[in-house]
Amino acid sequence: NIENPSSRDSKLSKEKKRSYLAVWLVDSSRMIQLADKQIEDIQTLYRGTGDVVLGLSGKPYEKLISWEASRYRDVYAINIKTGVKQLVMSKKSSVVNLSPHGRYILWYETDDSSWYAHDIAEDRLISLTGQIPVNFFEETFDEPNEPNPYGYAGWSEDDRYIYIYDRFDIWKIDATEKHKPFNLTNKNGRNNKIQYRYIKTDREAYFISQKQPILLSGFNENNKENGLYSISPILRDDPINFTSGPYTYDSPEKAR
Numbered sequence: 001n002i003e004n005p006s007s008r009d010s011k012l013s014k015e016k017k018r019s020y021l022a023v024w025l026v027d028s029s030r031m032i033q034l035a036d037k038q039i040e041d042i043q044t045l046y047r048g049t050g051d052v053v054l055g056l057s058g059k060p061y062e063k064l065i066s067w068e069a070s071r072y073r074d075v076y077a078i079n080i081k082t083g084v085k086q087l088v089m090s091k092k093s094s095v096v097n098l099s100p101h102g103r104y105i106l107w108y109e110t111d112d113s114s115w116y117a118h119d120i121a122e123d124r125l126i127s128l129t130g131q132i133p134v135n136f137f138e139e140t141f142d143e144p145n146e147p148n149p150y151g152y153a154g155w156s157e158d159d160r161y162i163y164i165y166d167r168f169d170i171w172k173i174d175a176t177e178k179h180k181p182f183n184l185t186n187k188n189g190r191n192n193k194i195q196y197r198y199i200k201t202d203r204e205a206y207f208i209s210q211k212q213p214i215l216l217s218g219f220n221e222n223n224k225e226n227g228l229y230s231i232s233p234i235l236r237d238d239p240i241n242f243t244s245g246p247y248t249y250d251s252p253e254k255a256r
Contacts, residue, residue, distance in 0.1 A: 039055040115129045159175070160176055168194060
């Protein structure tokens, strides 16, 4: 393919005008530079708290990705109060995310179809799903490519528990590794071919509360019916069905 010259000119113009994210510390009246020419992309916390952001750099692999399909990047943990950059992962093609309070970096590893977390403070690698005997990638994927993961629902308020989907069920996994992972939906999804997924009823919440029931959607692969369900975030139990049938339940909302 021949690139349009005007497209190249547009890219060049944008690069000449590129800006780099920084943070202004009000208490100490200092500016900390987060992004730079080597680490151009910064991922901040979404409504969470913490002193860490992610820095993403594909600079070392710009030539390599011209003949390899994967878009590799190095991942840095950057302290927003000091500006110190810590290289935590090299040559990763996975999508990475921060836990709500910035304690963990979460990602899905395509090579072994498993989810991992990196404890930033302890500089420790955690295998979240490696010992769970189910698939976390799309089981019905039939293209000549790597299948995507089913994704995850979110974290608990204290950054300790992560809720990850398999094809049907939701797994609650302790990132501190003090408790074994357990199937929150009690394998009811796989046993009945119902795909359970978390519904976020509070748009302002950035975590899954441990103090109140969780609302779930449920899609039955056998009869193609949808439903709404409730489940405790701390107990292993079958979801409670509110309603189900040959309908689509669109955008449920919870009263304050």
